[in-house]
Amino acid sequence: MAEPVLKWAGGKRQLLSAIRARFPAAFDDYHEPFLGGGAVFFDLDAGGGTVNDTNPRLVNFYRTVRDRPEELIARLRRFDDPEGEPDPDLAFSTEDWAGDPVDSYYYQQRARFNRRAYGDGDWPGDGTERVEEAALLLYLNRTCYNGLYRENGRGGFNVPVGRYADPDWVRADRIRAAGDALARTEIRNDDFEYVLDAAEAGDLVYLDPPYEPLSATADFAEYSAEGFDRADQRRLLEAVEALDDAGVDFVLSNSGVMFEPYDEAGFDVEREGATRSINSDERARGEVDEILATNIDRERRARPRQASIGDF
Ligand SMILES: C[S@@+](CC[C@H](N)C(=O)[O-])C[C@H]1O[C@@H](n2cnc3c(N)ncnc32)[C@H](O)[C@@H]1O
Structure with missing residues (x-):
């Protein structure tokens, strides 16, 4: 199993087991159109398929x-x-x-x-x-x-220096394990809609878009200069409906404000609490409301990984 190399806003390490629990027992190729730090991709160690992000620096990386x-x-x-x-x-x-x-x-x-x-x-x-x-x-x-x-x-990186006792970059x-995990994967620099052409029946797609903000101050959509607005959220819902029609399995994470549109579209939607690990404002750390939506029936899901004997 590989691990993320970069720390990225919206990283999914805390939601990992809830996301993996919704994946089907078997699938063909795996696609991740909003890769970011890739917490799910690296945990999965998938074979063929695609990963993608609009950020050209991340894709070059x-x-x-x-x-x-x-x-x-x-x-x-x-x-x-x-x-x-x-x-x-x-x-x-x-x-x-x-x-x-x-x-x-x-x-x-x-x-x-x-x-x-x-x-x-x-x-x-x-x-x-x-x-x-x-x-x-x-x-x-x-x-x-x-x-x-x-x-x-203007697309500039403007974060100040951190104070770490023993930084290890x-x-x-x-890096080698991540490179091995990516070896059979196509790495793309497109808008997420490429996945409508790339994914085929029997494939699995995990989508983790920039979240629709819960409030004007919690603007998690600021990942890159482009942002991700309401119209993009609508395109995304239409895209997963098209994937569903094409027999492609999907799991999608988003902020709690997107519960209803996915519920009304007939998908299985549940709320999950997650603790934001990246937020420079201490008061804004803590539980935020997130949803996981999927078209994968409960009977088709992989059985949860068994707890380690040490947990008993
Ligand atoms: C929530 S982050 C993904 C976090 C990732 N799951 C992780 O564990 O680190 C969303 C990513 O989507 C990318 N993005 C923004 N707009 C996009 C679009 N229209 N199509 C594809 N990717 C986009 C951003 O650059 C960002 O890296």
Whole structure:
């Protein structure tokens, strides 16, 4: 079993067993159109199928993990302590592109990462550039405050440095295991609707969209500059109805406010409480209302994994 390499907003580790409990006992290919950190995909260790995300940096990252894991690991080993001095041999060692002072190694790497988003048209360029891009994403993800990937309106990564006693941004075994898990998987950079063509009868699709916000302040839909609005939520419901018509099994997670539309469409919907692990606002941590919707009958579901003998 592989494990996620990146910490990602909306990560599904806490809902993992509730999601897996709804999966059918058997299926052909597996598809995950909103991959993010991929907690479910890596837990499943599926064979063929597709994974997808609209975020091009995330897609470049997973392609690098799959196709060039050793180059990625070697590059990661050359990064320095985030709170150390900037590297005088690299760009932005004294100030960033906006002229703001850069006072530590972390902020220098963040400036390099952000500069790349506004680079030449064929970003991220050739193979070496792609490894550099992927390495920067993982380094920043592991050393930034709260491990929260967040972009501002212009697509810039603006999270401050984290304070970790012993940051570890390499984790070579985890990268290799993730690369093996992705080996037989097509990695796409599309809108989720690609899955209507990619999935066939007998396949399984797990969908984890940016959640419809519970309130204006709990805006979990801010994963990337694009966002995901009401019209996207409607397209998504229509997409799972089309999957259902085509004989494709699906499980979908969403926020509690989406209970009724899925219930009215005739799917099996249940509420699940989950604790948000990524939220910089302490008061907003805690139980949030989530739903799981599926077209998979209870009789067809896999039997729950047996508890370990140590639990008795
Ligand atoms: C809730 S996160 C997925 C979290 C993931 N299940 C995990 O465990 O980390 C949603 C993802 O959907 C992506 N996304 C946003 N709009 C999309 C769209 N229209 N089609 C496909 N992916 C999209 C975002 O970039 C984000 O990575």
